[in-house]
Amino acid sequence: MDRKETISEEISDIKKEINTYFQSKLDLTKLQAAEDLSRFVSGIAVKVVLFYIAMFVLIFVSMAAAFAIGTYTKSNELGFLIIAGVYVLVAIIFYLLKRYLIQTPVIKAFIQIFFQNFSKYDKE
Structure with a gap:
């Protein structure tokens, strides 16, 4: 009977160890x-703040360029139309290259954030 109790205690200890292991793995x-x-949320927050700052800078630089072109051409309207045309051209180029400029880098960023251990496969 002593041997059965010892085996029963060993099995009980093993069960406790397994439960502890799985709880630790879950934690x-x-x-x-x-x-x-x-890391993902903080990265997004930083990018959003930088985006807003960049947009303000872009707006003021665009206005300055439009007024400068307007002074040069003696027509503020023409200066603003030229700057708008440049933005339309940039938007078309951006749209045509969206896969290379947006989709691929975003996918790689997600993979890098969530699957850090698999970065070696990206090099192959």
């Missing part, structure tokens, strides 16, 4: 997910 997974999510 680690939650922490890794929280870290990845917080």
Whole structure:
């Protein structure tokens, strides 16, 4: 009977160790997910702030360029139309190259954020 109790205690200890292992693994997974999510959200927040700052700079530089061209051509309207034409041209080029300028870098950024261990496959 002593041997049965010893085996029963060993099995009980093994069950406890397995439960502890799986609980630790679950906690680690939650922490890794929280870290990845917080890195993603903070990266988005920084990019949004930088985007707004860049937009203000772009607006003021565009207005200055439009007034400068307007002074040169003696027509402010023509200066603003030229700057608008430049933006339309940039938008068309951007649209045509969207796959290379937006989609591929965004996909790579997501892969890098969420699958850091698989960065070696990106080089192949």
